[in-house]
Amino acid sequence: MVLKAFFPTCCASADSGLLVGRWVPEQNSAVILAVVHFPFIPIQVKKLLAQVQKASQVQVAVLGTWCHRQQEPEENMGHFLEGLGAIFSHDPWLQLCRERGTRFWSCKATYHQMSTNLGTPTEDQVMLIFYDQRKLLLSWLHPPAVLPGCQDGETTASTGGLADIFDTVARSEVLFQNDQFDEGPVRLSHWQSDGMEASILVELAKRASGPVCLLLASLLSLLSAASASWLWKLWPLSFIRSKLSTCEQLWHRLKHLSLIFSTEKAQNPMQLMRKANMLVSVLLDVALGLLLLSWLHSNNRIGQLANALVPVADRVAEELQHLLQWLMGAPAGLKMNRALDQVLGRFFLYHIHLWISYIHLMSPFIEHILWHVGLSACLGLTVALSILSDIIALLTFHIYCFYVYGARLYCLKIYGLSSLWRLFRGKKWNVLRQRVDSCSYDLDQLFIGTLLFTILIFLLPTTALYYLVFTLLRLLVITVQGLIHLLVDLINSLPLYSLGLRLCRPYRLAAGVKFRVLEQEAGRPLRLLMQINPLPYSHVVHTYRLPSSGCHPKHSWGSLCRKLFFGELIYPWRQREDKQD
Amino acid sequence: MEDEKSFSDICGGRVVLRRRYYSPYCREFGLSSARLSLRSLTAVTCAVWLAAYGLFTLCENSMILSAAIFITIIGLLGYLHFVKIDQETLLIIDSLGIQMTSSYASGKESTTFIEMDKVKDVIINEAIYMKVIYYLCILLKDPGKPHEISQVVPVFQGYSEVLQASLYLKPWGEREDRYPFFETFSNLPGQWHSIYNTTVLLLHGPCEHLCTYTDTHKGWRYSLGGRSILSIVQGPGLVPSISPKLNRRLTLLRKIEK
Numbered sequence: 001m002v003l004k005a006f007f008p009t010c011c012a013s014a015d016s017g018l019l020v021g022r023w024v025p026e027q028n029s030a031v032i033l034a035v036v037h038f039p040f041i042p043i044q045v046k047k048l049l050a051q052v053q054k055a056s057q058v059q060v061a062v063l064g065t066w067c068h069r070q071q072e073p074e075e076n077m078g079h080f081l082e083g084l085g086a087i088f089s090h091d092p093w094l095q096l097c098r099e100r101g102t103r104f105w106s107c108k109a110t111y112h113q114m115s116t117n118l119g120t121p122t123e124d125q126v127m128l129i130f131y132d133q134r135k136l137l138l139s140w141l142h143p144p145a146v147l148p149g150c151q152d153g154e155t156t157a158s159t160g161g162l163a164d165i166f167d168t169v170a171r172s173e174v175l176f177q178n179d180q181f182d183e184g185p186v187r188l189s190h191w192q193s194d195g196m197e198a199s200i201l202v203e204l205a206k207r208a209s210g211p212v213c214l215l216l217a218s219l220l221s222l223l224s225a226a227s228a229s230w231l232w233k234l235w236p237l238s239f240i241r242s243k244l245s246t247c248e249q250l251w252h253r254l255k256h257l258s259l260i261f262s263t264e265k266a267q268n269p270m271q272l273m274r275k276a277n278m279l280v281s282v283l284l285d286v287a288l289g290l291l292l293l294s295w296l297h298s299n300n301r302i303g304q305l306a307n308a309l310v311p312v313a314d315r316v317a318e319e320l321q322h323l324l325q326w327l328m329g330a331p332a333g334l335k336m337n338r339a340l341d342q343v344l345g346r347f348f349l350y351h352i353h354l355w356i357s358y359i360h361l362m363s364p365f366i367e368h369i370l371w372h373v374g375l376s377a378c379l380g381l382t383v384a385l386s387i388l389s390d391i392i393a394l395l396t397f398h399i400y401c402f403y404v405y406g407a408r409l410y411c412l413k414i415y416g417l418s419s420l421w422r423l424f425r426g427k428k429w430n431v432l433r434q435r436v437d438s439c440s441y442d443l444d445q446l447f448i449g450t451l452l453f454t455i456l457i458f459l460l461p462t463t464a465l466y467y468l469v470f471t472l473l474r475l476l477v478i479t480v481q482g483l484i485h486l487l488v489d490l491i492n493s494l495p496l497y498s499l500g501l502r503l504c505r506p507y508r509l510a511a512g513v514k515f516r517v518l519e520q521e522a523g524r525p526l527r528l529l530m531q532i533n534p535l536p537y538s539h540v541v542h543t544y545r546l547p548s549s550g551c552h553p554k555h556s557w558g559s560l561c562r563k564l565f566f567g568e569l570i571y572p573w574r575q576r577e578d579k580q581d
Numbered sequence: 582m583e584d585e586k587s588f589s590d591i592c593g594g595r596v597v598l599r600r601r602y603y604s605p606y607c608r609e610f611g612l613s614s615a616r617l618s619l620r621s622l623t624a625v626t627c628a629v630w631l632a633a634y635g636l637f638t639l640c641e642n643s644m645i646l647s648a649a650i651f652i653t654i655i656g657l658l659g660y661l662h663f664v665k666i667d668q669e670t671l672l673i674i675d676s677l678g679i680q681m682t683s684s685y686a687s688g689k690e691s692t693t694f695i696e697m698d699k700v701k702d703v704i705i706n707e708a709i710y711m712k713v714i715y716y717l718c719i720l721l722k723d724p725g726k727p728h729e730i731s732q733v734v735p736v737f738q739g740y741s742e743v744l745q746a747s748l749y750l751k752p753w754g755e756r757e758d759r760y761p762f763f764e765t766f767s768n769l770p771g772q773w774h775s776i777y778n779t780t781v782l783l784l785h786g787p788c789e790h791l792c793t794y795t796d797t798h799k800g801w802r803y804s805l806g807g808r809s810i811l812s813i814v815q816g817p818g819l820v821p822s823i824s825p826k827l828n829r830r831l832t833l834l835r836k837i838e839k
Binding site: 002004027028125127129161162512513514515517520526528533 | 603604606607609672674675677680682692693696697698
């Protein structure tokens with residue numbers, strides 16, 4: 001195999017010295033991490049390497065020499081460097097040299113141990129691969145190589161070659177703390193040689209985050225304890241809480257906030273990204289909510305909304321009354337059973353009348369209620385949207401009631417019909433055996449059964465029509481609510497921080513690497529440039545999606561149609577109590 | 582060292598295969614096709630705008646014309662950015678891996694790099710479509726289980742339409758040295774000795790039939806040139822018994838269970 005030397009681009013212009021890095025024998029590759037400059041004392045270099053090895057669990061060693069002839073006038077440096085091979089023995093010993101007058105490098109790798117029978121050291125072909133040390137240090141590879149049984153104290157087994165290299169560079173951060181401009185005994189050159197990177201704001205934020213997190217965590221734990229107390233488990237409150245989506249959303253946000261401000265540090269990059277995503281999501285939510293709040297409270301929009309609300313409710317009720325009058329006549333040319341029609345129609349009309357009176361009763365207070373509810377938008381846009389969804393549910397409560405009445409009636413009719421149909425044919429449902437058995441009926445049973453059957457069947461179109469109309473209305477309301485929930489879900493679960501990172505710092509999220517062959521001359525070693533291949537956006541969203549508390553409809557289309565046909569009630573927004581996070 | 586060869590595809594267009602030899606252990610193969618032709622672009626634009634103008638004369642709504650312009654521009658940008666592949670390159674670096682790059686007409690480049698540990702073999706697949714067609718693909722293995730094949734990755738995906746037609750025009754039995762395209766792959770260093778040894782039986786979606794004498798248990802489904810293809814990998818030795826029957830265009834076959 002060809003010997004692969006991974007060389008950091010930042011060291012390409014460094015002065016001559018020793019190459020320090022890690023040798024991976026399984027892949028025959030040498031990962032060079034830094035260059036030690038002259039003058040140095042070999043004992044101190046070895047001491048430093050031992051320290052780094054202990055601190056980072058990476059087997060750093062001196063791999064060879066680096067000679068930058070373009071900068072030095074004297075030629076005897078070459079002999080000096082060759083002599084160093086005797087002091088720091090490493091097999092193979094690399095000698096990289098950047099020569100004067102040409103852009104191409106010369107590389108030599110000599111093996112001393114393996115050539116005992118030959119007597120002379122054997123050489124090997126070298127392939128140079130340049131990599132950007134800073135980017136490799138900061139990025140993390142997806143999917144992360146799962147090393148079985150790897151803990152902090154153990155040395156890592158070699159996994160796929162690239163994951164290994166990423167790992168090596170990331171874990172050698174200890175080596176990068178000393179620089180060639182420092183006053184220490186050993187002068188190193190690596191990516192920090194261009195200047196140590198730090199930012200005052202980041203450092204201040206890090207110092208301040210400790211006490212702030214403690215304070216907020218304690219406040220949030222108080223809140224969570226209050227909301228989890230036994231008071232909420234009592235019957236009316238728990239029922240209301242399970243039905244309102246606002247409570248669910250608030251609870252969800254509370255959980256997020258307590259996770260963000262928890263005092264334990266993130267164990268791995270995944271958790272860190274999750275925290276960051278949650279924080280950005282909450283901030284965006286609150287920002288949009290405040291925007292909505294400012295829009296609502298300007299120009300007296302609340303007043304306009306409140307004034308428009310009652311006429312709208314009136315209008316809806318009027319339309320419903322027209323609809324019922326239409327149904328009580330001859331809707332779409334169908335002939336209804338006059339008596340049943342009148343009964344059902346009058347029943348529903350009375351309900352609408354009650355509802356209208358209720359709305360009129362509430363109308364003086366609506367503006368105040370809306371004003372206070374609008375204030376809740378400062379908790380976030382998602383909370384405002386959930387409240388909107390709940391208001392729609394409350395305002396269309398009469399439609400829900402009508403749907404339930406119609407569905408129950410229809411359901412009863414269908415079951416009655418199916419059972420009497422069996423009687424008509426002389427069969428019976430056997431509950432014990434869960435199947436249909438033949439049965440001999442008495443004459444009077446048959447007579448009454450057939451009579452009832454015909455009555456029910458002739459009343460079927462009327463009931464079916466009412467059921468159909470109210471089911472369609474209910475489905476319409478459910479669709480509107482569903483769209484609102486979808487929007488809330490989107491805001492909750494979109495990983496904005498990860499997307500922003502992918503946009504601005506694509507090297508942080510790496511899907512792999514890509515190589516580019518650099519200009520080459522015959523007889524010279526091959527030079528490649530290794531760059532980071534960023535993760536595609538779809539993978540970013542898929543990997544870092546936040547778990548949403550959304551109540552997704554659990555029925556498939558087939559079961560939904562079946563339920564509609566048999567008149568069973570559909571509950572699309574069941575709150576999931578056992579949702580795992 | 583660099584050389585170029587031209588082939589022609591179904592439509593008579595020109596496809597250029599470019600080989601570059603950087604070093605004994607590093608080679609690059611690039612396939613580039615003709616650019617977007619002005620004729621087809623003009624034809625499509627005119628068709629869309631004529632349709633829009635026809636709608637406009639019916640509806641008298643000028644939004645239709647602006648919408649047609651938008652659609653044309655966005656459609657063209659989308660086509661250039663997501664669909665039209667200008668060039669596909671295969672870079673093989675011994676002991677490091679195989680890299681496949683597709684560069685689109687808008688300049689976007691999408692790269693995949695497969696490490697050498699994961700590559701089991703590079704083989705020639707054959708597909709029974711209306712005729713017998715062949716293409717190159719890479720078999721991947723899981724490093725933990727070196728004897729099983731984990732995935733099949735076709736090479737030069739954007740060109741499968743092209744390659745299927747012109748480069749593999751020989752009937753099955755005479756394939757050994759008559760495929761100029763494969764000859765370029767035949768003298769790769771080191772590990773590619775098995776290029777002609779293993780072949781794969783490949784069947785196309787709607788006519789999912791199977792030769793009765795194969796008893797493979799596993800197939801891989803992937804898409805090639807826009808078609809969904811189910812492929813079964815066999816070891817060497819089965820090939821001679823398949824070929825005479827394949828040549829006679831089998832139609833009586835059994836359905837595959839995946």
